[in-house]
Amino acid sequence: MAATDLTLYATPVSVYCCKVRVGLALKGLDWTELPPPGGYGSAEYREIVPQGTVPALVQEGFVLAESDAILEYLDEIGAGAPLLPGTPRARARARALSRFVDTRLEPAARALFAFVGGAPVPGDRRDALLRHLDTLSALAGPGPYLGGDGPALPDCGLFAVAEVLAMLGRVLRLPLPDLTGPGRAHPVAGPHLRTYAGVLTDWAKGKGAAA
Known part of the structure; x- marks a missing residue:
């Protein structure tokens, strides 16, 4: 999966953003990381991510917030190495x-x-x-x-x-x-x-x- 396929909205200090970065790296995926436009929780950012929270993943128009949801979604679509066991x-x-x-x-x-x-x-x-x-x-x-x-x-x-x-x-x-x-x-x-x-x-x- 190319870097342009995944966009991660994140902030540097967020523990959950770090968590998703680590997960993406362990999966061997590339991604583009951007700060929330207008700042965390801003009206501008909520136009992209309704929750206004970070991290959030955007893939071809599909928007997903919450760190576990993001990483489990990538597992389910077979993107990179799995992060969940087999049984x-x-x-x-x-x-x-x-x-x-x-x-x-x-x-x-x-x-x-x-x-x-x-x-x-x-x-x-x-x-x-x-x-x-x-x-x-x-x-x-x-x-x-x-x-x-x-x-x-x-x-x-x-x-x-x-x-x-x-x-x-x-x-x-x-x-x-x-x-x-x-x-x-x-x-x-x-x-x-x-x-x-x-x-x-x-x-x-x-x-x-x-x-």
Whole structure:
């Protein structure tokens, strides 16, 4: 699939945009990336993507938002290497893990953004994040990836969230586990994640943090 076939509307700091970039890269696909015209949530952008959110994929007039929907759609049309396993139970588990990262772990991490460069993190916010990390550890298999022997759909999100956790642990001085190893070590995902780590560092410095 040529680069002109896929257009990704994205912003640099969004964890879900990083997730989709990693997924596209793992699939071996090319894409054109653009910022939302008029800015995130603008009326101009909503004329293209009614939700006004990022990431959003456009392919030959077909518009799709939401990171899992984008990556699963590309799997279903056979675009690039699959990100979901071959059996129903394995696919269901991968989807469940991806949803956990997106709806539990990432929001708990994002809840700490308000304290970057500002007040100390309240204990209940910290403890909520740690509980979700403990749950993730219990759900994860023995391999280096959530998806098994190789990175799959849930790993795309976890790789991105791991970079957020690394930034938060550093600038907020929190004892968070370092989950960045598998993603950064991957030859395809690694470059995108290192770029994202730099974006997060710049963002934290812009908030007054000693990043």
